Amino acid sequence: MKQLFLPTDLAQKIRQFCEDSYPREACGILIGQGGQVTKVIPSPNLSATPEKAFEIDPALIIHHQKECRKGPLKIIGHYHSHPNGQAAPSIHDHAQNYDASLIWVIVSVTKMGAQSMNAFATDVSHDRLVPIRSIF
Numbered sequence: 001m002k003q004l005f006l007p008t009d010l011a012q013k014i015r016q017f018c019e020d021s022y023p024r025e026a027c028g029i030l031i032g033q034g035g036q037v038t039k040v041i042p043s044p045n046l047s048a049t050p051e052k053a054f055e056i057d058p059a060l061i062i063h064h065q066k067e068c069r070k071g072p073l074k075i076i077g078h079y080h081s082h083p084n085g086q087a088a089p090s091i092h093d094h095a096q097n098y099d100a101s102l103i104w105v106i107v108s109v110t111k112m113g114a115q116s117m118n119a120f121a122t123d124v125s126h127d128r129l130v131p132i133r134s135i136f
């Protein structure tokens with residue numbers, strides 16, 4: 001069973017990035033080790049329809065994968081926001097979940113600011129993103 005440990009200051013950073021991108025979806029990568037996030041890297045959202053989808057910059061992913069070769073840290077997941085939506089995976093999210101090892105953090109945002117934030121991981125036997133225990 002996967003768990004996510006996200007320090008309060010990093011959780012706050014994610015909320016801030018999501019608010020700054022509103023009404024577009026924010027996205028970025030989570031770097032850490034064994035479910036413990038140590039760094040949050042925001043990405044430009046390269047989707048052609050950023051109000052309802054996200055695409056993390058592949059160059060950013062490659063850059064950090066290379067960086068992580070040196071040490072114990074690696075890309076353990078990513079985050080994105082759902083402007084005026086639920087903090088839960090959309091049909092589109094399930095469809096573009098290509099890497100079952102990654103943790104997904106999804107934040108709901110309204111014009112009032114960031115609302116709830118939840119973490120998900122892939123249940124491989126059902127090919128679904130399911131909620132995981134998370135400590136923010």
Ligand SMILES: [Zn+2]
Nearest residue numbers: 080089090093
């Ligand atoms: Zn989504």
